[in-house]
Structures are given as C-alpha cells and as structure tokens.
Amino acid sequence: MPMPILEVAGLCARYEATPVLRGVDLVVQKGEIVALIGRNGVGKTTMMRCLIGLLSAESGTIEYQGRDVTRLGADGRARLGIGYIPQGREVFPRMTVEENLRVGEMIGRQRGAVDRGRVFTYFPILEERRRQLAGTLSGGQQQILAIGRALVGNPALILLDEPSEGIQPSIVQMICRVLRAIRDDLGTTILFVEQNLDTILTIAERGYVMEKGRIAAEIPRGDISQSNVRKHLLL
Numbered sequence: 074m075p076m077p078i079l080e081v082a083g084l085c086a087r088y089e090a091t092p093v094l095r096g097v098d099l100v101v102q103k104g105e106i107v108a109l110i111g112r113n114g115v116g117k118t119t120m121m122r123c124l125i126g127l128l129s130a131e132s133g134t135i136e137y138q139g140r141d142v143t144r145l146g147a148d149g150r151a152r153l154g155i156g157y158i159p160q161g162r163e164v165f166p167r168m169t170v171e172e173n174l175r176v177g178e179m180i181g182r183q184r185g186a187v188d189r190g191r192v193f194t195y196f197p198i199l200e201e202r203r204r205q206l207a208g209t210l211s212g213g214q215q216q217i218l219a220i221g222r223a224l225v226g227n228p229a230l231i232l233l234d235e236p237s238e239g240i241q242p243s244i245v246q247m248i249c250r251v252l253r254a255i256r257d258d259l260g261t262t263i264l265f266v267e268q269n270l271d272t273i274l275t276i277a278e279r280g281y282v283m284e285k286g287r288i289a290a291e292i293p294r295g296d297i298s299q300s301n302v303r304k305h306l307l308l
C-alpha cells in the first residue's frame with residue numbers, strides 16, 4: 074500500500090509581480106525516487122524553494138508526512154526531516170568539509186540518529202578531505218559534500234536540485250549509485266530536479282514534467298525510457 078510522504082495541491086508562488094508556480098499538483102510516495110524535469114526557466118528551482126520553505130506559497134498546500142507544512146518556515150521543515158540540496162550546491166566555501174557537515178548535523182540533532190560515519194561509508198572522499206576548505210574542492214566533490222551535509226541530518230525526504238549540473242560524468246554516476254543505495258538502505262525518499270538524461274534514466278522511478286509553472290505530464294513507473302524522457306527535455 075503506497076503511503077504519500079509529500080502531497081502538493083494547487084501550489085502557486087511568485088517573485089513579486091511575476092507568477093512562477095501556477096497550480097502545481099504532485100504526490101511522492103514514501104521511498105520513491107522521483108524526477109522533476111522540464112526545460113530551463115519553467116519553475117523547477119522555484120518549486121524546490123517553495124517545498125523547503127525558502128519561498129512562501131501564495132496559495133495551495135504542501136503536506137509532508139500527512140501534516141500541512143505550507144506555512145512552516147524552512148528551519149521547521151528541515152527539523153521535520155526534509156533535506157534540501159540547492160542548485161549550485163552552496164556549500165560554505167571558507168569552511169572545511171567537516172565544518173560543513175557539522176552544520177547539517179545541527180539540524181539533524183533534534184531528530185536523533187545522525188551518523189557521520191555512515192555518510193563517510195557512502196562518500197569516503199568526505200573523510201579523506203575532511204580538513205580541506207570546501208571552496209577548494211572540485212565541483213563534483215562539492216556536490217558530494219552538499220549531499221553529505223543533508224544526509225547527516227538524517228532526512229526522510231531529500232529535495233535535490235540538478236545534482237549533475239557541471240559535474241563530470243563519472244562522478245555523476247557515482248552520485249547516482251550512492252543515492253540509490255541510500256534509498257535502498259535507509260528508505261529515504263528522493264525528489265530531484267534534473268535535465269541530464271542519463272541521470273534520470275539511471276535512478277528515476279517516476280517523473281513529473283513541468284511546463285510554465287504547472288505539471289504538464291507524468292511519466293509513470295515503468296515508463297521512464299530514453300524516448301519518453303527525451304521528448305520533454307528537448308529545447
């Protein structure tokens with residue numbers, strides 16, 4: 074019996090005079106890996122910012138684990154177990170890898186079961202580089218750190234915005250393997266924005282296609298294929 078972890082209905086949001094989300098409806102079941110795809114500028118990042126609470130909803134509802142979080146701030150949502158990895162990663166460049174991870178742990182502490190060692194087993198590079206300043210890591214390593222920083226907070230739902238952007242393919246494949254392992258081992262639900270066809274084909278089990286601030290199509294379980302995905306990504 075599927076159990077929704079995230080239910081979004083009629084979500085609208087704007088930047089001042091510009092409406093961007095125009096009534097988004099989507100549902101993510103617990104333990105799923107779901108891709109949110111769509112062309113540049115359709116509102117994917119805005120959707121993620123709205124889901125974590127960095128941008129407030131103008132109307133519509135966001136339910137997480139059966140609870141209405143639409144009016145809850147980003148810190149409150151993080152404390153309830155929503156992890157967010159922004160587009161462009163946004164690690165703290167002048168802090169070490171370890172200090173970046175500590176920021177994630179502070180969020181997770183209230184929820185218990187934070188395990189940095191477990192994150193190091195998924196991403197050994199973070200242990201090797203733990204004393205290095207984050208700003209001196211490669212783009213791929215910074216992406217890994219951003220994921221690790223969310224993971225130490227022990228999230229039940231991970232919101233991940235374009236993990237493959239600007240990263241070499243071998244690291245993207247490694248990140249994909251780890252994300253799937255995390256879901257398989259810990260039951261973590263993953264909703265990720267992506268435009269990279271390989272990444273979508275490798276890990277997405279289902280997809281939503283966004284166009285002009287709405288969900289224009291759903292790619293159901295079993296239908297994630299090269300031709301089905303590609304037609305929604307072509308510019």
Ligand SMILES: Nc1ncnc2c1ncn2[C@@H]1O[C@H](COP(=O)(O)OP(=O)(O)OP(=O)(O)O)[C@@H](O)[C@H]1O
Pocket residue numbers: 088091093111112113114115116117118119120160
């Ligand atoms: N801070 C902002 N202020 C005003 N308008 C914005 C802001 N951020 C984004 N927009 C506009 O909102 C629309 C949606 O942007 P958004 O970043 O959500 O798109 P996206 O689907 O994530 O695009 P991309 O694939 O390029 O990351 C775009 O027209 C963009 O120009």
Ligand SMILES: [Mg+2]
Pocket residue numbers: 117118119160
């Ligand atoms: Mg974006």
